[in-house]
Amino acid sequence: MAGGDFLKELQAVLGPERLLTGTEDRWCYAFDAAAAQPKHLPLAVALPRSTEEVAGIMKLATAYRVPVYPRGSGTNLSGGVIPREDGLVISFVEMNNILELDIENLTATVQPGVVIQELNDAVAPYGLIYPPDPGSVATATMGGSVAESSGGLRGLKYGVTKDYVMGLEVVLADGTVFHCGGKTVKNVSGYDLVKLFCGSEGTLGIMTAITVRLTPAPEARRSMLAVFDRLEGAARTITGIIANKVIPATMEIMDNVTIRTVEAYCHAGLPVEAAAVLLLEVDGIPAVVEKEAAIVERVCRENGGQVRVARDDAERENLWTARRAALPACARLRPTTVLEDATVPRSKIPEMLLALERIARKYNVSIATYGHAGDGNLHPTITCDERDQEEMERVHRAVDEIFHTAIALGGTLSGEHGIGLAKQKYMELEFGASGVAVMQRLKQALDPLGILNPGKLVGPLPVKE
């Protein structure tokens, strides 16, 4: 590969300001937010501003056989944007315009570099929300969150990112630009290419425009904290609420390790003896909120939970402070924070929680578990020190067992973080050899040279000529 010629031609497309080739600049794109992953220096970092520029970059990448690593804000937790080999990172942060807000159709069309929070701020004056709500909402880009199909706290009622994407403009590996989906609520023509690209982690194509569905902001909401001295009580509450035909917007769980950690960190007044707490929020029109909150409260009590209902915004804010403190509280315990997202069917939550306790003991690692109980999406968080090789060995083996357990319980490798580098080795566990082969055939059909985010999701494919 003629790196020099490639860069020279690339510079003709982007200009010197938007093609970073200095060592220090490249170093800053050699990693993402995934813990304990290798760093690899990319050849250069490109910062396009238009679909045409992206297509131009891809044509050159194809001509020179240069692997390409699309990247948003790099907040992802699976190593999905870590470059491998001497590839080109394409950062989309400068493609950050909201192209259209269509209030009549309740859609927004954005460039991939728009930060999720910025979209929410833009639609708020119309009484609308973009429901996907990942923890990194203030930083993460729309492109990145569609590529990873990220979720968040409202997943139980509102779903994940792929449930909101209606249309895409995509640039393929060879520079071809095409559109799929659109603004119509009903759209069943052809293969569902929109869904195919959601969660494809930059391995099939590059999204350069994204049309998403917006929903009316809930008129009212009520938050509650339920404290349980037995894990089974919390677990039965989770299924019991749904069985009583209430779908809360949020149903978050924190285990005892998390409760203790949070309490030591911010003195939120959590019961440190409790086996688990559930943080619940129902939203909608006031009459429904009233009715649903009463049901939620009753089910909590029936299962031995003590319930605290937030009476106003200040109290609601107080309850949420504890949940938001879970990550910083864990992060400050030890230098390295391995944040996983093993996900099981709702009914298997208690089994998964007990398994996590057992795994922590078995490998002598500290696991704090919190997460989105309502949708079965748990965040076992292992605090450790990346520099301690022996400890990291145990951490890696614990992580292995966590994912084996999740799959054995009928779960999935990822509820919202994606596969990337970190979980690629488990893909066969979930899909079997034939399932992985199907994905590889899709990959080969759309990216025959294997230049789009190679090494991720479906693994390295034999492509080099």
Place this chain on the structure above:
Amino acid sequence: MNPFDDLALVEEEMAKCMKCGNCQAVCPLYKETLREAAVARGKVQLAYAYLKGELPATHSLAGKLLFCLTCMACVANCPSGVRVDMVVLAARAAMVREKGLPWVKKVIFQGLKRPWLFDTALKTGRRFQSLALRYRPEIQRCNPRFPIGLELRRVLPPLARKTLREEFPEVMQPVKARARAAFFTGCLENYIYTDTGRAVVNVLLANDVEVIIPRDQHCCGIPTLVHGDVPTAREMAASNLQIFQRYNFDYLVVACATCGEAWKHFYPQLLEHSPQGAAARVMAARARDINELLVQLDYRRPAAGLPLKVTYHDPCHLVRGQGISKEPRQILRSIPGLEFREMKNADRCCGNAGSFSLTNYDMSMQVQAHKVAAIKATGVDTVVTSCPACRMQLEDGLAQAGLSPRVLHVVQVLEQAYEKTGVGSRMSEVG
């Protein structure tokens, strides 16, 4: 040894970084540049790579590490609590140890280090400043006439005809003193914003506090520290400390956010392992920002009204550096007739960051534009802050934007209210 002498001492801070990127949401420089190397996550990883020998010390690495306002917004927003400001300062110091200072900085810092030279230069400067600066009476500020290391567009206050230390005797006693305060004037209040310095003196006297302005005091040295010249900063810290030790007082009062940080945090760190370590800690415990001291002393509430519409800008090194944000607002709200309007993101950096605005004027003004927009939205006639460096930046930004709000220090507003009330600075001069 401390982090300023050994980067390895902040290794734990760097190891703690989760690389989550939360800093992107709050970093003023990232907002403008959208480059990973500009944000805390990038800088921490660069410093870490340098420490581990994965990246060599180069001119361009030093440049990346200097491209930071040390506004600490990232520190306040970091889930892991990484002290990014310490990492950045320690890494800059390590780079200077390995590569040395550029000659320009060497010359300037040599000048700063010699108080008599610096003092003489600035006093000479005020006589000849009309040669270099064009005075604009409509805003009572100047523009450089030709490039003297300053942007021609820049709007500057002129050097004062009389320095603060020339203006006042060394010791001023109220009729009946209830406390004694030594005033560290800082450069800006001594040579340029003497109106702020005068207000500190008058307000303290009006509150029956004896004021001492030690003659020989000089620059706090932080400009040299933020550029990585630790030996010079240490020398200046030691000298200031020695000068103030000659006096007997209860409080060391400052009206500049950075000078406050110097006395409270940087001097004890710099002098930690020197014979003056204990003295530096004693002085740090006595150091007070003027807002903090007034509230602590239960300052006299002005009785007369001041019909001003006011907003307040939080200096980074006061709000995050010293945790002081309630006090200035409390003082402003206690003035009858004054209408206080909070601006959006009052604690967002104004972009000055000391010498950052000299070396990166365009970027500094880009950051400042957000502040000016927030001020404009409030519709106030007066912007109040607690740091002369912020004041200078805000005056420049407002003038560039064609806006006319005045910029004052909290203590100046209080002084005005006292004047209307008729609270005199009942003092008897000594010395």
